[in-house]
Amino acid sequence: MKLYVNIARAVIEALDLIFGQGKYADKVIEKVLKQNPKWGARDRRFIAETTYDIVRWYRLLQTLTDTPSNDYWSMLGCWCILHNVPLPDWEEFQHLKPEKIQQRLEKFKQIRRIYESVPDWLDTLGEQELGSRWDSELHALNEEAEVVLRTNTLKTSARALKALLLEDNVETATLAEAPDALVLERRQNVFRLPAFKQGLFEVQDAASQLIAPFMRLEPGMRVIDACAGAGGKTLHIASLLQNKGRILAMDTEEWKLDELKKRARRAEASNIETRVIESSKTVKRLEKSADRLLLDVPCSGLGVLKRNPDAKWKLSPEFVQNVRELQQHIINDYCEMLKPGGLMVYSTCSIMPSENEEQVKKFLATQNGRFDLLEEAHAWPSGGFDGFYMALLRRLS
Known part of the structure; x- marks a missing residue:
């Protein structure tokens, strides 16, 4: 060049x-x-x-x-x-x-x-929290992110989408761990493709595609995605529910939910309702109403530095501490929207235990046996994609 x-x-x-x-x-x-x-x-x-x-x-x-x-x-x-x-x-x-x-x-x-x-403070934090693992994960975070598509199974299959993209000279590979995912063999602008405009896929990292299936969804359920943002995981939930049941997508930012509405129309996801969280009353009105609850909480984003490398220069120790406090507030307040017997997933795109398993332990310690932990999982950057954490909890009473 x-x-x-x-x-x-x-x-x-x-x-x-x-x-x-x-x-x-x-x-x-x-x-x-x-x-x-x-x-x-x-x-x-x-x-x-x-x-x-x-x-x-x-x-x-x-x-x-x-x-x-x-x-x-x-x-x-x-x-x-x-x-x-x-x-x-x-x-x-x-x-x-x-x-x-x-x-x-x-x-x-x-x-x-x-x-x-990386900044000194971040290197210190990573070593404190991850020990010897920090070396390999930090190295992986400096690799270029793959471009991964998620097939919209409301309209097509991964196999059919792969063949259709090939007609437009877009070569992709499948992933065993994420059956709806296709990884681009060569980086290119996929948003101009007819298949995108027809709503046949979304761009969503393979690790992010593990969250919705982790919720153990069944068609017909009432699901709340309480930190929906622009709705990448909301749309995945809709496809797994096969447009049956109801999804309430919530966020504190209305403009993000407006973007979700556009994406939902393109995807023909018809079972999504949006609601802005204006105050604690918005959450209280939904007490014990959800079969499944997703809390993909705000976090440091330290698992997605591959695709957001500027974040490591914008973050600060103070921000990370503030976001930990916000995470505890959300999980303790928003959990009340779950029905007894219902399942809740707490997830982040961070790899730091202080935002992940330690937050879940703190939450369980304050709940007096009302919740139990069924399963937790990590997606590590060294595995080739973004870093994510997810915990599946059940409400007992």
């Missing part, structure tokens, strides 16, 4: 928006790519993937170049050197010495927080 000046400037602009102005990487990439419709697929892919890669390795690249934190040209040049992309003879790159950068890289291989490119 040859580096052209307009492509380089697009990457620099994106990095400035992400680091200089604190914008979310996915929104930045979307904005930057819209600016020049003449860019071909190869150029657009280079801009997106290079930007994400520099964000992912931000600390390492800054350390190797020994430059200020906002010298994005030096970081781009260093990235080119490490990836064997010919370095143009531009003024911005004149000070970079490939031999020196390679020497510094060898030096910092022994310092995990720099070589794996």
